[in-house]
Amino acid sequence: MRFLLVVPPLAGHVAPLRGVADALASRGHSVAWCGPEPELSALVSGRVCAAGDSAPFALSLRPPGLRGFAALKYLWESYLVPLADAMVPGVSAAVTAFSPDVVVADQQAMAGALVAARCGLPWATSASTSTELADPLGSLPKIASWVSDLQAGLRARHGVLLGDLRFSPHLVLAFTTRALAGPCRLAVPVSYVGPVLPAASAEWSGSDGRPLVVVTLGTSNDAAGSRFLAESVDALAGMPSVQGLVVDPSGQLVSERVGLARRIPQVAVFARASVVVCHGGHNTVCEALAAGVPLVVAPIRDDQSMLAQQVTAASAGIRLRFDRAKAADIRAAIESAEQHRAGAVRIRESFEAAGGAEEAATRLESLA
Known part of the structure; x- marks a missing residue:
């Protein structure tokens, strides 16, 4: 076919x-x-x-x-x-x-x-x-x-x-699960096949033994994004018990206490993370939850606000105001994220049971 x-x-x-x-x-x-x-x-x-x-x-x-x-x-x-x-x-x-x-x-x-x-x-x-x-x-x-x-x-x-x-x-392939997305209101056949994530190219070796907190806004790199990342660096600098890693595509941030990178192998890094702070992009959310990692979500635009709502409804993380969050707010959110680990693990289990790419291929074969 x-x-x-x-x-x-x-x-x-x-x-x-x-x-x-x-x-x-x-x-x-x-x-x-x-x-x-x-x-x-x-x-x-x-x-x-x-x-x-x-x-x-x-x-x-x-x-x-x-x-x-x-x-x-x-x-x-x-x-x-x-x-x-x-x-x-x-x-x-x-x-x-x-x-x-x-x-x-x-x-x-x-x-x-x-x-x-x-x-x-x-x-x-x-x-x-x-x-x-x-x-x-x-x-x-x-x-x-x-x-x-x-x-x-x-x-x-x-x-x-x-x-x-x-x-x-005929068929809608939804790369998520009902456990995360919630009820569907469409009058069309929807198959929840779960996310299809890239395989980790290699195990990430940057951990220093402390709980790892990762902050990433994907490709968002405007002035507002730079402000949020700078506040995140300040928040993590005041948390000596955790290892902070902030993804700064611009390369403009400087810190002696917090790790900085222009890009990271997300799947490999998230596998070692304790908390992920992000903007609510679908791939980032799914890659974190596929590792059972609770989220702090600060949505910026488009579908990100709805993704943040799904995460909080599933008790897999908490939400922040992107445009207003200060270092103290981000720090408090990171410290409270652990209480949502059980919810993140439930979503991970739903992803594992959904079938991913193989289930999607089976559904398309049936349609053909």
Whole structure:
């Protein structure tokens, strides 16, 4: 069988499907990727079909101070919808050239859904983050209607009669578990296969024997992120009983008491950690919880607030105000995180039972 994976050029969205692609290939299936070039080829291996150019509306162009509805408005009007329009011709060409049996479309690569529906192909949604499964706009009808209108315009421009482009009526692969995501409010088949995480390349050897506290904000590196990281360094400097490690992509922070790194092998480091302080990115949250490590979550934008809510609802961590947290607040949160270890372990066990990439591959085979 042949599977076409349609994705945006975003590392966090591509990451879970890399493991699924490997699982499908190991079973003898043909797999091709489709997305904007040259960004996609830098994220995946194997056959890549070019689909559009994301440079004119890259998320990196988003003003750093956007929060709340302003951030959502930018995401939809300046990224998701233009990206879909730009990708449709390339996805159509890929379908013609590759002749897939199934299209797998990331939630933020709606061109995959548009072309699959237009060609009458079965398609699955790759939900790399789980927040929309709980219908976060359900209590905000005006915003939900605005999103619906934007999708209606997309469908009309490309001659498609379909429902919500973010959720396949055939199969939604949710790379999480109900234990973390909570109840689903979608009227479509959802398979909770758990996160698909990269294997640790090697064991991390930087531990000095004290409990390890890791602070990372992923790729967030604006002024607000620098402020939070600096406050975290101050917090950890006043905690001599723990080993602090702060990930500072800018390389601008200086400390004699706290470890600093521009990047880390997260899976290997989290395996040795006692607490992880993060921004609530889906991959970071799942990598920490897969190691049974309690979290301190300081969400910045997009789906991160919902992820923080899931973590606290699962008693797997606590939440901080990203824009207001001072060193004393961060220190207090770290000190109290241990009480959430049992919740983090429960989520780890749910991840282990979900099946991951192999279960996702089985579901896609059934769809084909």
